[in-house]
Amino acid sequence: MRKLVIIIASLVFSFQLSAQKVMTLEECRKQAVEYNKELKKAQYQKEEAVANQKAARTAYFPDLSASANGMYLPEIEGFSMPGGFLPTAASEEAAMSGEYTGVSNVWSPGISLELDNLSVLYGSVTVTQPVYAGGKIRYANKQADAGVKIYEHNYDLKYSEIIEQTDKLYWNIASISANVKLAEKYIEMLTELEEQMIEMYNLGLTPASEKLKVTVQKNEAELKLIKAKNGLRISKMYLNQILGQDINTDIKITDSLNYETELMNTNNGVDQALANRDEVSILERKLEISKLDKKIALADFLPQVGISAGYSSYYVSDLVEDPTFSPSFAGQITIPLFHWGEGKHKQDAAKLKIMQAQTDLENTNEMINLEVQQVKIQLEEAYESIEIAKKNIKEAEESLEETKASFEVGLNTTTDLLNAQAQWQAANSRLIEALAQFEILQTSWQKVTGNLKPIQ
Secondary structure (H helix, E strand, O other), X not given: OHHHHHHHHHHHHHHHHHHEEEEOHHHHHHHHHHHOHHHHHHHHHHHHHHHHHHHHHHHHOOEEEEEEEXXXXXXXXXXEEOOEEEEEEOOHHHHHHOOEEEEEEEEXXXXXXXXXXXXXXXXXXXXXXXXXXXXXXXXXXXXXXXXXXXXXXXXXHHHHXXXXXXXXXXXXXXXXXXXXXXXXXXXXXXXXXXXXXXXXXXXXXXXXXXXXXXXXXXXXXXXXXXXXXXXXXXXXXXXXXXXXXXXXXEEEEOOOOOOOOOOOOXXXXXHXXXXXXXXXXXXHHHHHHHHHHHHHHHHOOXXXXXXXXXXXXXXXXXXXXXXXXXXXXXXXXXXXXXXXXXXXXXXXXXXXXXXXXXXXXXXXXXHHHHHHHHXXXXXXXXXXXXXXXXXXXXXXXXXXXXXXXXXXXXXXXXHHHHHHHHHHHHHHHHHHHHHHHHHHHHXXXXXXXXXXXXOO
């Protein structure tokens, strides 16, 4: 029986170890990036844009095409032409006009052709090269290049969003974990005080009401601890979800909150954002494509020049004994003349599209400026909150020590001591929250300034 208990205990312990997963922040980031389906879609879009870019390049090269035709006609009736003496004419002009004067002594044999079954075969190879298309090929290639850039920036944008989301969940877990430990320490303090009050009550030195004050405070603290642990479990579930693993995996993070904080330089944040943000780059490329659309619309109404060369062969059974081969060369010029103002209307539409793209870019620049300023203020506020929280903790600790000493000699009440302990716990909790918020805002700052990009 004892061996069975040991085996079961070992299995339970092994299961707990396997269910727990220790992860660093970088490991969480990497796994979230590898799992995220939106990022996979962005990668496929980027690869699609590269394929379209390669396809656009082929328009510079000649087109080579081949064709073949065959026809078979069974049981074709033959035909014959009888022989005879050739007619004569007074002159060539009379012969051409059909004015014959008699019959010569020159005999023309008749023709008799038996076709039976007729086979006709034809094949050709043609090379076509555009010489001038109004610049459409060049503009289309520039658009394809811009398309690749758009989807590259779109991928980077998705990447930064995933990293920011991962960091928020990671530091949220760090914050709740630290608060759980703080709550456990606070309960230990209340337990010690409760035991002390029970002894004093048993000795008749204090009424039951004073003891019950401590018990009530302890019960409330234990309830808050239960809620904190449940909140920690839920936070881990959210992190597990974006990591693509079982939501009940017990993640143990290795990074803890850094109590030695330092405020980064935020002076040139707007300049960095306008130079690095993927949203700006995407809209700049879209503006470029709109301008190229205008040029392509104009190119449709410019002369088009092309050349082609071919080589063909044909064979007809019973009529042509050997296949016949012949080359061919051609050139074509198309000049649009009049299309009822279609070109002008297309140009006007293209201009309006450019204006829309320009407006989107200007509006985005303004919103990015506002976003950077907002995160900058939040970051500075979080840093100040940390410094203030540290001062409050120091004062709360001094107040708690003094209140304890006064309580021991009867100069302070139980309520005074409980309040001092609660203030100590609240001050530490505010520092934990400020530290976690500062970590999250540092990531947000990297994102809003366009510096949160994948390593190439």
